[in-house]
Amino acid sequence: MTALLALCLMAEPAARQHLERGFALAQKGDLKGAEAELRMAVKLAPDDPQAVSILGIALSQQGKLAEATPLLERALELAPGDSITRFNLAVNQLRAGNAAAARPNLERVVREQPDNKQAAALLASFRIEGGYGAALELYRAGRFGDSRRLLEKMAEQGSRDPNVFRLLAWCQHREGRAAESRAAMARALELAPGDPALLANAAQILLEERQVTEARAVVAKALELAPGHEPAVKLQGTLYLGDGDLKRALVEFERAAKLDPEDPEAVERLGTVQRLLFEYAAARMTLERGVARFPKFARLYQAAAKLALDEGVEGRATPLFERALALDATLADSHFELGKLLLDQGRAADALAHLEAAAKFDGSNRQTHLALANAYRALGRREDQARELERYRRLP
């Protein structure tokens, strides 16, 4: 079989070229570009398990879970011993909420590849916490409700893992269940009092809910406990940003980037505040270096796209936002900005999909509901406009 496949590919050098290009693009984080190349490769060599598998992975990473599943299953039919494909199928199944199907696949991967730490960890999380790993994957796939239900079950079963409650708080926050989210985070902090990482998470949620005074107190506490805690330093910068004190925000983000050079978010924040200070050249350099170093960190592309918008280069902004979304389809800001760009171009119907996605991934952002109202207004959908305005008005 393997020999036959090799012959087949040798007979299709064009397919090989598309496969190589697709693989290289996927490695760089350009999943959309990779998808196009890989589709060509699969079209030319439909029985090449590698091409089919990599296309499935690229689709899965873009959140196209339903489309990815049959491709990964097909790849396994073509190469049943391919543990990497099986692992990716399991992750895809988890994200799609099918933990029952994922579990035997993970077990088989661990059996066949005992050194696959990711698979082992995922499987272990199944065993230890009855599905924390699955919940995490569901969260990452933007399926906050499914993730929450799993976590709530774990909480009911008496879990004492603060991470379960932390993740539960995030799910509830993403679903707009502010009070429940607070309760879950409070429980997490009860289980791990004084954990600066948890405090930083709590502050982040409070900030996103525009509870600035409380967030400020939580950040202060985290910094008191651990003055060099990088996430707390970053949050302090974010608070200064919210106060309009951009210069002090810059200092904090520079510090955060030094405290943890491996944190792409610190780089992204630094670039963002440089942009807001109109230091466009510095911002460009920060973000370009960031992208080169962390090519799969979606928010760096998003920040670069916003910089392009501020500089008036709309043509450069759009593909950057698209790239950000290809890497992380849950980036509400990128959906929001793309939606606004489309609205600007008079393409209200096209804008709706992005704005609705933005609302889905960050229901607490009132600006999204205002933009949605504007899109519906442009389409003459008065009732929908009124509904979105009502949502806008209700949000803090």
Next chain:
Amino acid sequence: MRHSFGLSTRSGNITCRVRFGCALNVLFLLHAGAAWGQTIRFRDAGIGFVLENGATPEKHVIETMVGGVAAFDFDGDGLTDIFFANGATSPGLLKTGEKFSNRLFRNLGGFRFKDVTAEAGLAGEGYCHGVAAADFDNDGRVDLFVTGVRGNRLYRNLGGGRFEDVTAKAGVGGGLWSIGAGWFDFDNDGLLDLFVANYLEWSPDAAPYCGDPARGIRSYCHPRNYRGLANALYRNRGDGTFEDVSAKSGIAAHVGKAMSVSFADYDGDGRMDVFVTNDKMPNSLFHNLGGGKFEEVAFELGVALPDHGRDVSGMGSDFRDYDNDGRPDIVFAALAGETFPLFRNAGATGFRGWGRRSGLDVMSLRRSGWSPALADLNNDGWKDLFVSGAHVSDNVEMFEAAHYKAANFVAAGSAGGVFHEVPMEPELQRARAHRGAAFADFNNDGRVDAVVSVIGERAELWENVTAGGGSWLTLKLHGTRSNRDGIGAEVRIGSQVNHMTTSVGYASSSHAGVHFGLGSARVAERVEIRWPSGVRQVLTNVAANRAVDVTEPAK
């Protein structure tokens, strides 16, 4: 030089004040635009007024909000004069000396002005912020309404260069802190009514410490530190008194932090609507329903906030058609990082944010401004944008990349509603604490000039010296059934629409007729006027390059 003669029209007589070549016998098609360059040039003629805000280390917020200016012809001599509203001691609110006096300057011609404040009786009282000029009593003389902290004043123009304070009789003194104000005839009864834009609940006894106490840097407080106020609407009874209809009109139901007010009939129903900018709060758009009622529709029509959805510091505004599609658009100034938002009127679907499409977002993102105006500065047929520049906070440099003192901003309008920034000569790029601005053709040469107040420095008087600009036409309207100033009248020449309003910019007022740039045309073939009374008037073959007095016909 003024010549008057009759010119046959379909429905009325007009009088021509000849300024430049009243060539009635030459007919050209009205063609505006492309042939005329984007160059707009000014020189600062200067005027001897220094805006005093009584600044204190406590940084009472009233101190930074000063500076209204009015351009109006108080003595009817055909030359536009200038009034400056001035501050007082802070927080005492007293005009303790001449430096705090409001000032009236009579235009002597040739950009020479004489201070006639004392003779006019307009020195004023208290801490003043804004001014609104119009002939509220239809006697042919332009009156003044001056806003301020804890009370406003109405000055009736008696003629002979004298004004009388008629606030008490009129019943428009208020008592809150008002900044913007404007005259319009909301019920089209021929009498100008008064809209007063109230800002914040402020008291010197409850001045919070804002800024960074750790560094000992005190700043002017953000408006979020204060409660907002409802605006006021006064209906003119026609006997020198006004009825406060704020509540029954629906206006008082909406609390804001209003900085400016501007008027236009955005939906073409013949009734003037009201746009109000609020400081770090959504704007208000009051749709005039008729019957003395207003409905607030800013969110419904998309002008409450810029497209990014964040509150901005809504400063001065202008509300008129800028892209020659016949529908009034809205522009207002804001602070660095917020852009100067522009809303294009899209008709039935409301307004659309047009900052990106017009180029204004990118041009204005780093700027802070106060007093904008849409006026055709080079007479090419496309309205241009002038914005006086400065930030609110005089130590903003300690916190942001913005600068307190800034240059004024000029952008040339062009086909498709796109703006292009116009670089000014170095002497006009001076960074100063600019505030209010008014716009008029002070030397009657057909080019719109600007006067800008500056805190602590001599005001700027920008003489428009644009060379090779287009033809122009300014209509000076005289209502008969409508209000005497014709405020609210809509004028259409070709694809251009403008309307008579004096409510332009920040806390300021420009009583200077309805100006059109005509590009290469020497004649406006057809001038259509829709008066507030509903009367429609058509003038034909009106020669360009002159100011024309137009009287409203009986029918």
